[in-house]
Amino acid sequence: MADQAHNAQPSSVDGQTRRDFLLYATSAVGAVGTGLALWPFVHSMNPAADTLALSTTDVDISAIKPGQSVTVVWRGKPVFVRHRLPEEIADAAKVNTADLREPETDTQRAKKPEWLVLIGVCTHLGCVPLGQKPADPKGEFGGWFCPCHGSHYDTSGRIRKGPAPSNLPVPPYQFTTDTTVRIG
Amino acid sequence: MSDFKSNNKVVNWIEERLPVFSMMQHSAIEYPTPRNLNYWWNFGSLAAVMLIIMILTGLFLAMNYSSHTSLAFDSVERIMRDVNYGWLLRYLHANGASMFFILVYIHIFRGLYYGSYKSPREILWFIGIAIFLAMMATGFMGYVLPWGQMSFWGATVITNLFSAFPVVGDYIVTLLWGGFSVDNPTLNRFFALHFLLPFVIVGLVVLHVWALHTVKSNNPLGIDMKGPQDSIPFHPFYTIKDLYGIGLFLMFYMAFVFWAPNFFGEPDNYIPANPMVTPPHIVPEWYYLPFYAILRAFTFDLPLLPAKLQGVLAMFSAILILFALPWLDSSKVRSAKFRPLYRQFFWLFFVDCMVLGYVGGKPAEGVLIKVGQFCTAYYFAHFLLILPLLSRIEKPKPLPASIAQPVVKAAALLAMIGFGIAGFGGQAQASSAGMPEFKKPAAAFSWEGMFGKHDQAALKRGWQVFHDVCANCHSMKLVAYRNLADIGFTADEVKAFAAEKEVPDEPNDEGVVNNRPARPSDRIVPPFANDKAAAAANGGALPPDLSLMNKARPSGPYYVYSLMLGYEDAAPEGHPIPEGKFFNHYFPGNAISMPAVISDDIVAYADGTKATKEQVAYDIVTFLNWAAEPELDARKSMGVKVMVFLALLTALMYALKRQIWKDVH
Structure with missing residues (x-):
C-alpha cells in the first residue's frame, strides 16, 4: 500500500x-x-434585535420622596434610583477622592445632586447589594452593603471597603422631563 | 496498526496510552479503498457532512426555540426576524432536512444498484436501514416543532397511524400524545426526542463506518479487491474526491437556502396551528410521500384486517422488507452492471418509487387511486417475486478478473439527478382547482429574480396603504414599529407611528394597569383586543393576520395581488353569493367576507405617485412581502457572495483532485 x-x-x-x-x-x-x-x-448568540430594542426604560420619579429609593428593571438588571437627602449629598461630596479605590467625585456620578442613578449589581461577583429598603443594612458608609462578600458602598455608590474592585456603575440616563428619567 | 511510528514524542506518549493516532492512520488514511469507485460513492460522506450541519444548526436553533404551544410559532418567527442570522440557521436546517434525504435516497439506490447489501455487507446494510428509520422519526418530529398548521395536522395524522392496531392502538396513541389530542405535552416530548435522535444517528453512523471498514467498500464492479493493485489509500485520493463532491453539493444546497428557501415547505405551515380547522389538502414532507401513497393504497376491509390496518402494516413493511433483501436476492453477482435483467428491473423499481412519491403528494382521487394501488403492489412484487425469481433465471455476464478500469466522470450527472429530484420534490403546490390563473402586475415584482430586492419607495407606499386601510381590520402581530426603520422611515417617524396606538403598561405601584403610548420596540398594535372582537366587528369572519400572508398561501404575492383586483360588483350567473359576502375570482369558493376595499385614489400617496388600483395592489403586496420576508434583501446578497466563494473553492478542489489522481487513471 x-x-x-x-x-x-x-x-x-x-x-x-x-x-x-x-x-x-x-x-x-x-x-x-x-x-x-x-x-x-x-x-446568533449575541443579543437579538428585539432584545436590543428594549434597551431604554422610563422611570416616573415624581412619587419618590427624599430619602427613598426605587429599583427598576433595565436590560434585565436592577437599577437603583435614590432621592438623596441633603446630608447624604454632603457626605458624598466631602470624601477625599484620593482615598478611593476608584477615584470619582460625586458630581461626576450624579447629574442632579439629589438624584443618584446606579446599576444595582455589585462589581465583585454580580450580587444585588442591600440598602434600597429602609430596614436594609446600608453598610459602614450609609449607602449599600453587599451581603454576598461584604462590599460597602457610600452614598454615591462608590466602593469603600470589601472585595469589589470598582464603584457601582452609572447607566446612561437623562431627565426627559422634571419628573421622568429615561435610562438607556 | 502496530507499525505506527512518529518522530513526535508527545504523539508517541499519547499513542502508547490511547492508540488514536494509529487508529486514524489505519482507518482514515491508509484504509485500502477500491481504486474504481465512481461518484455515486460520494453520497455516504456527503450524508455525514449533512448530519454535522444539521446538528450544528439545530443546536443553535434550539438555543432560541420555545417548545410550548403558546410560544413555539412566535419563537420560530423571532428566530427569522430578530435573532442575528436566525433566518440563515433556520433555512439551512429546514432545507438541510430535504438535502439529507436526497443524499440518503441516492445512497440507498446506489446500494441497491450495485448490490452493496449482499454478503458480507448484510450488517452494514441493516445499520443503514436503522439510520434511515431514525432519520424519518427525527424529520417528522422536527417538522412538528414550528407548530404551524402542517406541523399540527401532520402530527395528528402520523400519531393516529398507531390507532390502527387492534386493542392496544388507542392506548398507544394516548401515550404518544400525553393527552387526548396533539397538544403541549406532545410538542414538548417531540422537541426532547428531536434533540436526542440525531445523536443516536451519530452512534449508528459510527457502527455503519465500523462495519464498512471491516468488510471494506463495495465498488461498481461488485467484485472483491484481490490485492494491493486493486486498492488505493483513502487519503489523499478519496479525501480530496469527497471534498470536491462536498463543494458541488454545497452549491446545490445553498441555491435553495438563499433563493428558494421555502421550496420544500408548505405555505400552510406559516399559519399557526389551529386544532379546530384542518387544511383542505394535507401532505407530509416530500421524503415520506412514497410511503404515504402505500398507506393510502388499501381501501377494502378484510376479515380481521380492516383497510386502515392493512395500510399501516404495508407502510411499515415497505421499509422493514429491506432487512430481508440480502436473502430475497440470492444472486451471487453484486453489481447490476453484470445483471442485464436485474438492471432493467432496478430502473422499473426506481420509477415505481418516483410514481408512488408523485401519487402520495396528490389528493387521493380519480385514477391516481388505482395508480397508487398498482405501484404499491409492484413495490412488494419487486421484493417478493421478481428478485427471488431473477436470481434463479438470470444469466449474469462474465465478471472481470480484477478491478481494472478507471472511474467514469459523473459530476454532471450527479447535479442533474439532484435537480431532477428537487424538481420532483416541488410536488404539491396545493392546486387551487378551478381557479383562474393569477393576475400578474405589469412590471414584475421588484424582489423577483436572482438579484431582485424590495423596492424602497413601494415599501413606504405599501406601509401607507396598510396603515390607512388594511390596519383598520387586519393585525400584523409579528412586525414591530422599529422594523419600519428598515424600509426607510426615520427614527422620529417610527416613534410617531408607534405613538398613535396605546398598549397596556406595567401595573403601577397601586397595581392599576394603565395604557401608555406604544413605543418603537412594541409590535404593531392590532386593531382589536382579541380574535373574538375582531370577528364580531367583521360580520363573524376573522380578518387574518397579515404578517406572513405572502408566505402562507401558494404563490402568495400573486394570490394577494389577484385577490385585491379580483372583485366583481355582482356575482356572475350560477355563482350565488350568501348575504354579507362578496364575489372574488381568486378566493377559494369565491365568497369572501372582505369587501372590495382597494379602489383608485383610496390613498393620497405622500410621494405623489398616482394611486391607481393596480399601483395600490402592487404596493401593498410589496409591503406584505417585506413583512413576511424581511431578511430577503440580505439573504440574496449574502447568497451571491457564498456562491462565488463556493465556485472558487470547488474549482480549486477539482484542480487538486485531478492533480492527485492523474497518475492513478
Whole structure:
C-alpha cells in the first residue's frame, strides 16, 4: 500500500510544485470559508434585535420622596434610583477622592445632586447589594452593603471597603422631563 | 496498526496510552479503498457532512426555540426576524432536512444498484436501514416543532397511524400524545426526542463506518479487491474526491437556502396551528410521500384486517422488507452492471418509487387511486417475486478478473439527478382547482429574480396603504414599529407611528394597569383586543393576520395581488353569493367576507405617485412581502457572495483532485 501511495506521487518536479500550490491555495480558501461560516453561529448568540430594542426604560420619579429609593428593571438588571437627602449629598461630596479605590467625585456620578442613578449589581461577583429598603443594612458608609462578600458602598455608590474592585456603575440616563428619567 | 511510528514524542506518549493516532492512520488514511469507485460513492460522506450541519444548526436553533404551544410559532418567527442570522440557521436546517434525504435516497439506490447489501455487507446494510428509520422519526418530529398548521395536522395524522392496531392502538396513541389530542405535552416530548435522535444517528453512523471498514467498500464492479493493485489509500485520493463532491453539493444546497428557501415547505405551515380547522389538502414532507401513497393504497376491509390496518402494516413493511433483501436476492453477482435483467428491473423499481412519491403528494382521487394501488403492489412484487425469481433465471455476464478500469466522470450527472429530484420534490403546490390563473402586475415584482430586492419607495407606499386601510381590520402581530426603520422611515417617524396606538403598561405601584403610548420596540398594535372582537366587528369572519400572508398561501404575492383586483360588483350567473359576502375570482369558493376595499385614489400617496388600483395592489403586496420576508434583501446578497466563494473553492478542489489522481487513471 505504501508503494501505491508512492506511485501516486507526481513524477516531475514541476508537477510537485503545481500540486503544492493547489494544496496550499485550496487549504487557505477552505480555512477562510470555514472561519466565515462560523460567524453566523457565534453571532446568533449575541443579543437579538428585539432584545436590543428594549434597551431604554422610563422611570416616573415624581412619587419618590427624599430619602427613598426605587429599583427598576433595565436590560434585565436592577437599577437603583435614590432621592438623596441633603446630608447624604454632603457626605458624598466631602470624601477625599484620593482615598478611593476608584477615584470619582460625586458630581461626576450624579447629574442632579439629589438624584443618584446606579446599576444595582455589585462589581465583585454580580450580587444585588442591600440598602434600597429602609430596614436594609446600608453598610459602614450609609449607602449599600453587599451581603454576598461584604462590599460597602457610600452614598454615591462608590466602593469603600470589601472585595469589589470598582464603584457601582452609572447607566446612561437623562431627565426627559422634571419628573421622568429615561435610562438607556 | 502496530507499525505506527512518529518522530513526535508527545504523539508517541499519547499513542502508547490511547492508540488514536494509529487508529486514524489505519482507518482514515491508509484504509485500502477500491481504486474504481465512481461518484455515486460520494453520497455516504456527503450524508455525514449533512448530519454535522444539521446538528450544528439545530443546536443553535434550539438555543432560541420555545417548545410550548403558546410560544413555539412566535419563537420560530423571532428566530427569522430578530435573532442575528436566525433566518440563515433556520433555512439551512429546514432545507438541510430535504438535502439529507436526497443524499440518503441516492445512497440507498446506489446500494441497491450495485448490490452493496449482499454478503458480507448484510450488517452494514441493516445499520443503514436503522439510520434511515431514525432519520424519518427525527424529520417528522422536527417538522412538528414550528407548530404551524402542517406541523399540527401532520402530527395528528402520523400519531393516529398507531390507532390502527387492534386493542392496544388507542392506548398507544394516548401515550404518544400525553393527552387526548396533539397538544403541549406532545410538542414538548417531540422537541426532547428531536434533540436526542440525531445523536443516536451519530452512534449508528459510527457502527455503519465500523462495519464498512471491516468488510471494506463495495465498488461498481461488485467484485472483491484481490490485492494491493486493486486498492488505493483513502487519503489523499478519496479525501480530496469527497471534498470536491462536498463543494458541488454545497452549491446545490445553498441555491435553495438563499433563493428558494421555502421550496420544500408548505405555505400552510406559516399559519399557526389551529386544532379546530384542518387544511383542505394535507401532505407530509416530500421524503415520506412514497410511503404515504402505500398507506393510502388499501381501501377494502378484510376479515380481521380492516383497510386502515392493512395500510399501516404495508407502510411499515415497505421499509422493514429491506432487512430481508440480502436473502430475497440470492444472486451471487453484486453489481447490476453484470445483471442485464436485474438492471432493467432496478430502473422499473426506481420509477415505481418516483410514481408512488408523485401519487402520495396528490389528493387521493380519480385514477391516481388505482395508480397508487398498482405501484404499491409492484413495490412488494419487486421484493417478493421478481428478485427471488431473477436470481434463479438470470444469466449474469462474465465478471472481470480484477478491478481494472478507471472511474467514469459523473459530476454532471450527479447535479442533474439532484435537480431532477428537487424538481420532483416541488410536488404539491396545493392546486387551487378551478381557479383562474393569477393576475400578474405589469412590471414584475421588484424582489423577483436572482438579484431582485424590495423596492424602497413601494415599501413606504405599501406601509401607507396598510396603515390607512388594511390596519383598520387586519393585525400584523409579528412586525414591530422599529422594523419600519428598515424600509426607510426615520427614527422620529417610527416613534410617531408607534405613538398613535396605546398598549397596556406595567401595573403601577397601586397595581392599576394603565395604557401608555406604544413605543418603537412594541409590535404593531392590532386593531382589536382579541380574535373574538375582531370577528364580531367583521360580520363573524376573522380578518387574518397579515404578517406572513405572502408566505402562507401558494404563490402568495400573486394570490394577494389577484385577490385585491379580483372583485366583481355582482356575482356572475350560477355563482350565488350568501348575504354579507362578496364575489372574488381568486378566493377559494369565491365568497369572501372582505369587501372590495382597494379602489383608485383610496390613498393620497405622500410621494405623489398616482394611486391607481393596480399601483395600490402592487404596493401593498410589496409591503406584505417585506413583512413576511424581511431578511430577503440580505439573504440574496449574502447568497451571491457564498456562491462565488463556493465556485472558487470547488474549482480549486477539482484542480487538486485531478492533480492527485492523474497518475492513478
